[in-house]
Amino acid sequence: MILDDFVQFDANGLYCKYGGFYIDPVQPVDRAVISHAHADHAVAGNREVWCTAGTQAFMQLRYTKNAAKVFNVTAYGQPFVVGGVEITFVPAGHMLGSAQLLMAYQGTTYLYTGDFKLQPDATCEPLEWVKADVLITESTFANPATQHPDPIAEISKLKDIKINILLGAYGLGKSQRLIRLINDYAPQKTILMHHRIMPLNTIYEKAGYTLGKYQLYNRKLMKNQQDYVYIVPPFTFDSYIRATGVKRLFASGWKNLQVNSQDTLYISDHADWSDILEMIKQVQPTQVWTLHGDGKHLREHFNNTLFVKLLN
Structure with a gap:
C-alpha cells in the first residue's frame, strides 16, 4: 500500500x-x-x-x-x-x-x-x-518546451571562436564535465582553471575520472590570443561583466543564464x-x-x- x-x-x-x-x-x-x-x-x-x-x-x-x-x-x-x-x-x-x-x-x-x-x-x-x-x-x-541539445554539438561551438573565452560554470560537476568535453571535442583549446575549482578536480581524479589537460589560471597568459578557455565559477564570471578581449559564455540549461542569444552554451546536468x-x-x-x-x-x-x- x-x-x-x-x-x-x-x-x-x-x-x-x-x-x-x-x-x-x-x-x-x-x-x-x-x-x-x-x-x-x-x-x-x-x-x-x-x-x-x-x-x-x-x-x-x-x-x-x-x-x-x-x-x-x-x-x-x-x-x-x-x-x-x-x-x-x-x-x-x-x-x-x-x-x-x-x-x-x-x-x-x-x-x-x-x-x-x-x-x-x-x-x-x-x-x-x-x-x-x-x-x-x-x-x-x-x-x-525544454529539450536539451546534444552537449557535443554545444561544446563544438568553441572551436569556431577565435578569441579567448571566459567560460562561466558551476564549480562542482559542471566544470569537470566541461574540462573533459573540451579536451575530447575541442582539443585545440588550452584550458585555464580558476583556483577555487582545482581542489574539486583533484577529488575527481583521485576517484579515477580522467579530465584531461588543464592548468591553473595565469593572468599573463590571457593577454595573448592563443585559444585559451578560462573556466570560472559564477561569482567570478559576474565580476568580469565588462571584460574586453574575450568571449563571455555561461554553460547552463537555463535560458536566463545565457549571455546573449547569439552566443549560447546549453549544457545541462x-x-x-x-x-x-x-x-x-x-x-x-x-x-x-x-x-x-x-x-x-x-x-x-x-x-x-x-x-x-x-x-x-
Whole structure:
C-alpha cells in the first residue's frame, strides 16, 4: 500500500517520518540522507549523514569539520536501514557521487531521483534504471518546451571562436564535465582553471575520472590570443561583466543564464522533458510525485492516466 505521507516537506526540508530522516535537508538535522554534494542538497552541520563516498569527499572539502558529526558512507547497490526504511543508493548520472534513493517500506518502494540526467557524461557514474511503485522525481525542466541539445554539438561551438573565452560554470560537476568535453571535442583549446575549482578536480581524479589537460589560471597568459578557455565559477564570471578581449559564455540549461542569444552554451546536468518521460517509462510507477520544480505539465500530460502529485 502506498503511503500518501511517506515523505512530506516541513521547515527543514523533505522528511520521512516512517524512517525518522530527512532527504537533502535545507537546514541541519539529526539524520540526513543526502543524494549529492551540491549546496542546495547538502548543507553543513547535520549530526548523522548517509551518502556515497564522492558526496562525503566534496562535503568534507567544502565544510571541513562542520560537514557532519558522523558519516555513514555506503556504496551503490548496498542496502542499509534507517529507522525501519531500507534504502539503496542507485547512480543518478548528475555528477560524481550522485545517487537516487530507492526506499522500501512495508512492501512498497519509493524512488527519489534527486537531480539526474540521461546524457552521457565521462566524469560521473551513469544513471541506472530501477523499478518502483512511486517515483519522486525532480522536475527542474519538466516542461515540453525544454529539450536539451546534444552537449557535443554545444561544446563544438568553441572551436569556431577565435578569441579567448571566459567560460562561466558551476564549480562542482559542471566544470569537470566541461574540462573533459573540451579536451575530447575541442582539443585545440588550452584550458585555464580558476583556483577555487582545482581542489574539486583533484577529488575527481583521485576517484579515477580522467579530465584531461588543464592548468591553473595565469593572468599573463590571457593577454595573448592563443585559444585559451578560462573556466570560472559564477561569482567570478559576474565580476568580469565588462571584460574586453574575450568571449563571455555561461554553460547552463537555463535560458536566463545565457549571455546573449547569439552566443549560447546549453549544457545541462538535469533531465529535460523527454528524459523525465523516459524515467517514468523505465521506472513504471503507479504514482509520480514531483519536487524541485513545477510538475503541472506532467499532470496535464498524463491527464489522469497516471496519478501525479505535486509535493511543492
